[in-house]
Structures are given as C-alpha cells and as structure tokens.
Amino acid sequence: MSKLLAVAARELRERWLLFPGALAVGFFPLVLPAFGVERDVMPVVGVVGAVFFGLGAAVVIGSSMLARDAANGRLGFLFSRPVSWPVIWGGKWLAALVLAVSTGLLASIPWMVAYPLSTVKGHRGGSWLRAMSDDPQGAAFFFMAIVLAVGLANFGATLFRSRSPWVAADLVLLLAAFWATRRYVAPLWLYGVLIPWGAWSVAIALGLLGLGFVAGSMAQVAVGRTDVRRAHGALSLGFWAVVGLTLASAAGYWAWVRSAGPADVDVHAVTRDPVGRWIHVEGSARRSGYYPHGFLIDTTSGRYARLPGPLLDRDRFGVGMTFSADGRFAALLSSDGSGATLALFDLGGGAPRLSEVALEASLLRTDNPVFALSPTATSVFVAHASGASLFALPSGRRVATATIPPDWRLSAVRFRSEDSARAWLIPSSRGSGAKRPGAEMRVVDLAADGTATTVPFPIAGPLPPGAWGAAFPDASGIRIVTVDGGLHLRDGGTGELRATLAAAEGGWGRLSVLFLDDGRIVAGGPSRPEPGPPRALLRAFDAAGAPIGETRLDLSPGGLTVGPEVVPGRVAVSSFRAPILPEDTLVLEVDTLRVVDRLSGLRPAVGFWNASSAVPAGATVPRVHFFRDGEGRVIRVDFATGDRKVVAGPGAPRGERISAGR
Amino acid sequence: MSAESTTTSPNAIPALETESLSVRYGSTPVVDGLTLSVPRGTVFALLGRNGAGKSSLLRVFLGQRPAAGGRVRLLGQDPWTRRTAIMARVGVVPEEPDAPPEMTATQLSALCARLNARWDAAAVAERLRRFEVPADRAFGRLSKGQKGALMLSLALGHSPELLLLDDPTLGLDVVARDAVFQEVIGDLADRGTTVFVSTHDLRAIEGIADQVAILHGRRLALAGPLEALKAERGLSLEQIFASVAGTRASDARPGEARS
Numbered sequence: 001m002s003k004l005l006a007v008a009a010r011e012l013r014e015r016w017l018l019f020p021g022a023l024a025v026g027f028f029p030l031v032l033p034a035f036g037v038e039r040d041v042m043p044v045v046g047v048v049g050a051v052f053f054g055l056g057a058a059v060v061i062g063s064s065m066l067a068r069d070a071a072n073g074r075l076g077f078l079f080s081r082p083v084s085w086p087v088i089w090g091g092k093w094l095a096a097l098v099l100a101v102s103t104g105l106l107a108s109i110p111w112m113v114a115y116p117l118s119t120v121k122g123h124r125g126g127s128w129l130r131a132m133s134d135d136p137q138g139a140a141f142f143f144m145a146i147v148l149a150v151g152l153a154n155f156g157a158t159l160f161r162s163r164s165p166w167v168a169a170d171l172v173l174l175l176a177a178f179w180a181t182r183r184y185v186a187p188l189w190l191y192g193v194l195i196p197w198g199a200w201s202v203a204i205a206l207g208l209l210g211l212g213f214v215a216g217s218m219a220q221v222a223v224g225r226t227d228v229r230r231a232h233g234a235l236s237l238g239f240w241a242v243v244g245l246t247l248a249s250a251a252g253y254w255a256w257v258r259s260a261g262p263a264d265v266d267v268h269a270v271t272r273d274p275v276g277r278w279i280h281v282e283g284s285a286r287r288s289g290y291y292p293h294g295f296l297i298d299t300t301s302g303r304y305a306r307l308p309g310p311l312l313d314r315d316r317f318g319v320g321m322t323f324s325a326d327g328r329f330a331a332l333l334s335s336d337g338s339g340a341t342l343a344l345f346d347l348g349g350g351a352p353r354l355s356e357v358a359l360e361a362s363l364l365r366t367d368n369p370v371f372a373l374s375p376t377a378t379s380v381f382v383a384h385a386s387g388a389s390l391f392a393l394p395s396g397r398r399v400a401t402a403t404i405p406p407d408w409r410l411s412a413v414r415f416r417s418e419d420s421a422r423a424w425l426i427p428s429s430r431g432s433g434a435k436r437p438g439a440e441m442r443v444v445d446l447a448a449d450g451t452a453t454t455v456p457f458p459i460a461g462p463l464p465p466g467a468w469g470a471a472f473p474d475a476s477g478i479r480i481v482t483v484d485g486g487l488h489l490r491d492g493g494t495g496e497l498r499a500t501l502a503a504a505e506g507g508w509g510r511l512s513v514l515f516l517d518d519g520r521i522v523a524g525g526p527s528r529p530e531p532g533p534p535r536a537l538l539r540a541f542d543a544a545g546a547p548i549g550e551t552r553l554d555l556s557p558g559g560l561t562v563g564p565e566v567v568p569g570r571v572a573v574s575s576f577r578a579p580i581l582p583e584d585t586l587v588l589e590v591d592t593l594r595v596v597d598r599l600s601g602l603r604p605a606v607g608f609w610n611a612s613s614a615v616p617a618g619a620t621v622p623r624v625h626f627f628r629d630g631e632g633r634v635i636r637v638d639f640a641t642g643d644r645k646v647v648a649g650p651g652a653p654r655g656e657r658i659s660a661g662r
Numbered sequence: 663m664s665a666e667s668t669t670t671s672p673n674a675i676p677a678l679e680t681e682s683l684s685v686r687y688g689s690t691p692v693v694d695g696l697t698l699s700v701p702r703g704t705v706f707a708l709l710g711r712n713g714a715g716k717s718s719l720l721r722v723f724l725g726q727r728p729a730a731g732g733r734v735r736l737l738g739q740d741p742w743t744r745r746t747a748i749m750a751r752v753g754v755v756p757e758e759p760d761a762p763p764e765m766t767a768t769q770l771s772a773l774c775a776r777l778n779a780r781w782d783a784a785a786v787a788e789r790l791r792r793f794e795v796p797a798d799r800a801f802g803r804l805s806k807g808q809k810g811a812l813m814l815s816l817a818l819g820h821s822p823e824l825l826l827l828d829d830p831t832l833g834l835d836v837v838a839r840d841a842v843f844q845e846v847i848g849d850l851a852d853r854g855t856t857v858f859v860s861t862h863d864l865r866a867i868e869g870i871a872d873q874v875a876i877l878h879g880r881r882l883a884l885a886g887p888l889e890a891l892k893a894e895r896g897l898s899l900e901q902i903f904a905s906v907a908g909t910r911a912s913d914a915r916p917g918e919a920r921s
Contacts, residue, residue, distance in 0.1 A: 006776035014764050077760040079726050081777045082750035226726040229688075 007091025054104025062153030151213020266632030276624030302655025457495025461485015499545025519543030763802025
C-alpha cells in the first residue's frame with residue numbers, strides 16, 4: 001500500500017499546478033455578477049465549471065500517466081524498482097482519480113461558500129454538502145465520467161504515441177464496434193427492451209465501457225511495461241476484449257429477444273388470407289419491449305416463419321400484410337425513403353418462398369400507404385399521400401398511376417379484376433370538404449393497360465372524420481355504401497345513388513357495413529337517439545337496398561364491427577372498447593336477425609388498416625375465421641365443424657419454425 | 663545422496679545467464695541465440711556497435727520485455743515473471759536517465775526508500791555529495807553528468823547484488839566517466855557486487871572488466887575473460903573489438919567503439 005501511495009503521490013506532485021488552477025476556476029462565478037450576470041445563475045456556472053475542470057484534469061493525467069511516460073522512457077524508473085505492475089498501474093490510476101475528483105471539488109468550494117444553497121432561488125434550507133450527499137446517483141455518474149475520461153485519454157494518447165500498426169486495427173475495430181452498437185445495442189433501447197432495467201442499463205453500458213478502459217490499461221502495464229508499442233497492443237487487446245464480449249453479449253441478448261415465437265407474443269393485429277390457412281400476426285413479447293414481432297403462420301400445421309423486423313435505417317411504414325384473394329401470395333411493403341420494395345411470399349409450397357420486388361416508384365415517406373394484391377398477385381395497388389399506382393408483378397413496373405390531390409385521401413380499394421383496381425377518395429379530415437354538406441367523393445380506376453380515370457360524385461352530407469368508416473365497397477367494387485349524412489348505396493364506379501338505406505337521424509356515430517356474399521347488406525352502429533343509454537343497432541337490407549329488418553343488440557355501440565360472414569347468411573357482430581377488455585361476439589342469422597351463437601370473450605381478429613385483402617365476389621365463403629381474446633391469443637374457429645384452437649399468443653402450441661427463404 | 667550434495671549454493675548460481683536467447687521487435691530479430699553466463703562478483707562488459715541490440719537485451723534482463731525465445735535468468739530467476747522480486751536485488755543505470763524530471767535528488771532518494779525495503783539514504787546522500795550532485799535541484803535541471811551520477815547513486819542505494827549499467831558514460835566528459843568507473847570499481851569491488859555493463863567506452867572498461875562479450879550481427883561474436891583474450895590474440899581490447907565488429911580502431915574516437 002505504501003508503494004502504491006508513493007507512486008500516486010509522485011504523479012500528483014508532477015501536476016500540482018492543477019490544484020491552484022481549480023481554485024481559481026472556483027472563483028470565476030464570484031466575479032461574474034460584476035458583469036451584470038444574475039446571481040442565481042452563478043451556482044449553475046460553478047457546477048459546469050467544476051465538472052469541466054474535473055474532466056479536464058482527468059484527460060490531462062489520463063493522457064500522460066502511462067503513454068507519455070512510456071514514450072519518453074520514464075516508465076523504466078518504476079519498472080527497474082521492486083514495484084509490481086499492479087502497484088504501478090494502481091498508483092497511477094489512483095492519482096488520476098484523486099486529481100480529477102479533488103480538482104472538481106476544489107473548483108466548487110469558492111462559489112459554494114459565496115452562494116450558500118439556502119440563498120439560491122428555489123431552494124429552502126439545506127447545504128451544498130447535503131445536496132451532494134442526497135444525490136449519490138449524480139456523484140456516481142460524475143465518478144464514472146471521470147473514469148471514462150481518464151481511460152479514453154489514456155487510450156488516445158497511447159494510440160497517438162505508439163504509431164504502431166495497432167492504430168489501423170483500432171480504427172477498424174472502432175468502426176466494427178459502431179456497427180455492432182447500432183445493430184445490436186441501439187435496438188435494445190429503441191424498442192424499450194431495457195426499460196425494466198431503468199437507469200441501470202445506462203450505468204451498466206457506461207460501466208462496461210469504463211471496464212474496457214480499465215482492463216486495457218491493466219494489460220498495457222502488465223504486458224506492455226515500458227515499451228509503448230507493445231503497451232498499445234496489450235491495451236487494445238484488453239479493451240477490445242471487454243468491448244467485444246459486451247457487444248457479443250448484447251448481440252446474444254438481442255437475438256434472444258428476437259427469437260420469440262408466436263406462442264410468446266401478445267398479439268396486436270392479425271391479417272388472414274381469404275382461404276383461412278395462413279395468417280400474419282404482429283405482437284409484442286414480454287421480454288422484447290415494443291419490438292413488433294411478425295409471423296406468417298400456417299394455421300393448419302402450426303408451422304411459422306419469422307418475418308424480418310423493422311430495421312433502424314429502413315422504417316417499414318407499410319406495417320401489415322396483404323394476401324391475394326386466392327390465398328397463394330402474401331406481401332409486405334417497405335420503403336427506405338428512396339424507393340419502395342414489396343416482399344412477396346409465395347405460399348404455394350411447403351414453406352413461404354420470398355422474392356423482393358423493387359417497385360418502380362419513389363414513394364415519399366408517409367403515414368398511411370395502402371396496398372392490395374390482385375386476386376392472383378399479378379399486380380399490386382399502392383397508394384400513399386400524393387398518388388395511387390398499379391404495379392405489375394413480379395417486374396415491379398408501374399403500369400398506371402393517378403394523383404391524389406392535397407387534402408384528399410384514400411378511403412378504400414378493391415380489385416375489380418386481375419388487371420384493374422378501383423379506389424375511392426374522400427376529402428381529408430384536415431381539409432374543409434369533409435364536413436361540408438354537398439362536398440364530393442372521387443372514384444379512381446386504374447388498369448393494367450395504363451388507363452387511369454378519376455370520376456367525382458357529389459355526396460349528401462359530411463363524412464365521418466378519418467379515412468375509414470366513410471365508404472364501404474363490396475368485394476368487387478361494383479357497389480359502395482357511403483356514410484354521408486345518412487347511409488347511401490351507390491354505384492361503385494360512378495357514385496350514382498341507388499338507394500338511401502337510412503336518412504340522417506343524428507347521433508349516428510361510427511358505422512360498420514358488410515356486403516354479404518349473396519349481395520345483402522348489413523349495417524351496424526349506435527342506435528338512433530332515444531331515451532336511455534345508447535345501444536347497438538343492426539339493420540339488414542337486400543341487395544337493392546330495401547330494408548329487411550333491424551334489431552338492437554346487447555353490445556356496446558362504440559366500435560361496433562359487422563363481419564365477417566362466418567357461414568353463408570350468418571354474420572359476426574362485435575364491439576371494441578379497448579384492447580385489454582374482453583368482448584363477446586354475437587353470430588346472427590341475417591334472415592331473422594336473431595342471435596344464434598355467442599362467442600364469449602372473443603372478437604374478430606382484425607388486420608392492419610393499411611393493408612387490404614378481399615374475398616373475391618362469387619368465391620366460397622370461408623368457414624374458418626380468426627378471433628382474438630383479451631389475453632392476446634388468436635383462436636382459429638372452424639364454423640363448419642365447431643373446432644377451436646389457439647394458433648398464436650400465450651398457450652399456442654410451439655409449432656415448427658420454417659424459414660421464409662428466397 | 664546427501665542434502666548438501668543436492669543443494670546449490672546461491673553463489674554458485676550465475677548472476678546472469680542466458681541460453682539460446684532471442685529478442686525481437688515485432689517480426690524484426692534483434693538478438694538471436696545468445697548464450698552467456700556472468701559469474702558472480704565479476705565485472706562483465708557487453709560490447710557492440712550501435713543497433714547491435716545491447717539495450718534491447720538489457721530490457722529483457724530487466725523484465726521489461728519478454729524474450730522471443732530461449733531462456734534468461736537473473737540471480738537464478740526469470741526476470742519476466744519474477745521481475746519485482748529480482749529488482750529488489752538489482753540496481754539499474756539506464757542509457758537515458760529516466761527519473762521524474764520535477765523531483766530533486768533528495769526527493770528521488772525518499773521515493774526510492776518507499777519503493778525499496780532496503781534503502782541506505784545516508785549512503786546515497788554521501789555518494790551524491792562525492793559526485794557533487796546538488797541535492798535540491800530538480801532532476802530535469804541537472805547536467806548530463808550529474809544525472810548519470812544521480813542514477814548510479816540511486817541504483818546502488820539498496821546495495822544490489824547485481825548492477826546493470828547501460829552505457830553509463832555515454833555523453834559524459836572524461837572527468838565524469840572516471841568518476842563513474844572509479845565508483846564502480848572502488849565501491850563494488852569491496853562488496854563483491856556483480857557488474858554487467860554495456861558500454862562504448864573500451865578504454866575505460868579495459869581496465870576494470872574481468873570478462874567481455876561482443877555482440878555483432880545479432881549474435882554473440884566473442885566472449886571470455888578479457889585478459890585471456892588479449893593474451894591469446896596479442897591485441898588490445900580496442901583491436902579485438904575492431905577485428906570482431908568490423909570497425910577499425912582508427913575510425914572510432916580514441917577509446918570508444920564507433921557508434
């Protein structure tokens with residue numbers, strides 16, 4: 001111990017001028033009021049000055065204690081004495097830490113004496129010493145910053161003075177460390193994986209970096225001794241070993257976080273193929289913060305493919321998957337700001353086969369792109385903030401396009417055939433047209449032969465706010481129901497009014513409309529204003545819009561959803577209050593409007609609002625449907641056999657993982 | 663076999679011993695296959711031209727660098743792994759004085775006293791007085807000769823069994839050189855301290871060295887008792903060095919191997 005203190009004292013003696021320097025800095029806040037600076041600002045200036053002086057002292061001693069002495073041949077003085085390397089190393093580090101901390105404190109004494117804490121605005125009583133002792137975290141952070149400053153300065157000075165080939169290796173490793181940090185560490189913070197660790201995660205990260213510097217400098221002294229080049233090599237190996245192990249651990253942790261399977265996630269959203277075999281689910285796992293896990297699951301076998309998560313440099317704004325009507329293809333849309341890419345999965349084989357299609361477009365970043373696949377995936381419709389286009393697949397060539405004017409937005413899209421898509425535009429809720437009676441909607445037809453037509457048509461009243469819930473097309477886009485001051489059945493191509501399903505009665509709230517496979521229409525929403533609490537009201541119409549009947553349901557009217565048609569002539573009706581609240585789904589016979597079944601605690605598993613899949617007109621109504629319970633599980637219900645099974649979420653069987661290969 | 667017959671007397675162990683020792687800087691070989699032995703109580707001079715690897719060799723002897731190959735023992739121990747223990751018994755005077763420049767001779771002696779369990783501060787002070795080194799002047803402000811004398815004083819402060827001198831008279835004037843070697847001869851001969859000196863000062867060493875070794879071309883070119891070598895060849899040390907190291911005596915300054 002005596003030797004260690006002797007070494008440390010020698011280091012401090014060499015740099016004794018820093019002590020009066022620190023004291024002088026401490027007097028600086030005392031003279032500032034003479035220049036008109038407010039008195040209460042002084043402690044802030046004092047703290048900043050003290051912290052910077054302490055860190056500066058750390059850098060000064062850190063850059064000279066080993067590297068300079070080795071380069072100048074002065075380390076030999078200690079190494080030719082009976083002093084072990086831990087004593088040399090420890091004495092120098094002790095001196096560095098004592099110097100940095102004590103100069104920081106010295107630089108605080110004058111202004112702390114001149115401005116007692118009790119006299120500072122916003123503080124009542126107490127003292128600076130008490131304030132410091134009451135903030136151990138701040139003191140620990142300051143100490144850690146000093147360790148990092150000493151270590152970093154020593155590393156930099158050694159690197160500079162050795163001028164060895166290790167410099168190149170360090171630079172390469174530094175770039176690799178940046179890459180690995182961005183790839184494996186940043187997502188842990190970005191997705192909130194480390195939130196349960198709280199401030200400890202930052203402390204651990206900084207602590208490990210400091211440990212790298214400390215371990216490196218130990219190796220520098222133990223192995224490098226008086227040879228600065230050899231010392232640099234040892235320092236690098238020691239430092240990068242710790243940093244490498246840390247990053248490898250972070251990478252391992254990140255891989256574990258991402259390795260969650262469908263059984264580990266609380267499912268947020270589900271998109272299904274129209275056939276009922278494949279579903280795309282997205283959810284979060286307890287161990288992975290906000291990270292959105294995405295899976296493509298074969299619900300008949302339980303096998304699943306993990307979909308790539310969003311990358312930091314490539315935000316996938318087109319969250320959600322769309323399926324072709326034949327169930328053969330699924331697609332994800334992504335954009336990096338300079339272009340758009342469609343990840344197309346062929347589901348025809350045993351495992352999804354991925355092909356990436358670069359779309360001939362420079363999509364601007366937008367919050368609400370909408371995309372849909374044609375019935376057999378020979379084209380894809382994509383709409384974003386300022387345009388809608390049809391792209392041929394698999395080439396990605398743009399075959400038709402239409403402009404979406406400012407203050408207009410897309411409300412719905414349907415493929416009328418393999419070669420043509422139809423979209424309905426509504427005035428944006430930010431624009432003035434949405435709430436103006438007598439405003440208009442527009443129909444956009446895009447065809448593979450390059451034709452693009454836009455047809456405006458008048459609407460009867462204000463549309464509900466938002467993009468959805470204003471227009472409900474049938475599967476082939478021939479008819480459309482609009483919610484414009486009433487409920488209107490219109491021609492899908494011209495907007496011509498066919499029938500008024502319901503007049504404006506006030507208090508409509510948000511409605512949900514479903515076209516049945518046989519053409520009938522079912523609409524649900526809050527009941528008309530009447531005494532008592534609002535109730536859910538369901539109305540049925542024939543294909544021409546003539547009323548069949550109506551009924552009130554024992555469901556919350558808010559967020560009422562009609563659909564899907566679970567078997568021909570029977571529809572599921574549910575309400576949605578909050579993701580965590582359990583809801584019941586009612587199954588009604590449309591002919592009689594009687595409830596024939598109640599699915600307790602289940603509601604239809606809904607997809608992503610910006611991806612669109614539709615059962616083609618005339619196709620067989622699938623008997624398999626997917627529901628979600630209050631615990632984030634997805635339940636597959638076969639209405640033909642009555643079979644139910646959990647296919648995703650807690651309790652789901654751990655199916656075989658398959659890769660979505662190219 | 664009796665206990666006596668298996669126990670090696672400490673004095674029987676050479677003060678310094680190498681066997682096929684190699685020293686490298688990176689991939690560059692500096693010394694190759696060096697085998698030598700320095701008996702206790704002798705003054706051993708290692709000679710070689712500049713760049714022959716003498717200083718590198720001394721760093722290996724001092725445990726400041728590992729050997730690239732072969733074996734080295736100082737006082738019977740491996741200096742790389744047992745450096746701390748060995749340095750309690752070894753004094754060192756480096757080629758470049760390496761004491762902290764802001765410390766005075768007195769402070770340096772006090773520092774060394776804290777680093778060495780055995781330290782004779784009075785003897786150091788006496789030696790400094792004899793060398794006329796100011797006790798209260800910072801090391802960085804001393805003349806080169808004073809620095810050398812101070813380093814020698816510090817190297818002898820703990821009465822080492824082995825003294826390693828790396829060109830201790832380099833850059834010193836004649837008077838200072840004589841003072842150093844007189845000290846070496848006078849002080850150490852009495853104590854039986856082994857002296858290993860690497861030097862250019864052929865004339866000065868000729869009078870005091872018992873044994874010499876000449877490094878040339880990364881290898882040990884010649885080694886043996888000085889007087890025997892001189893008698894065997896009928897040459898002076900300077901002439902022997904010139905014939906081995908390829909330096910004509912007339913090319914070197916009088917009494918000094920060419921740098």
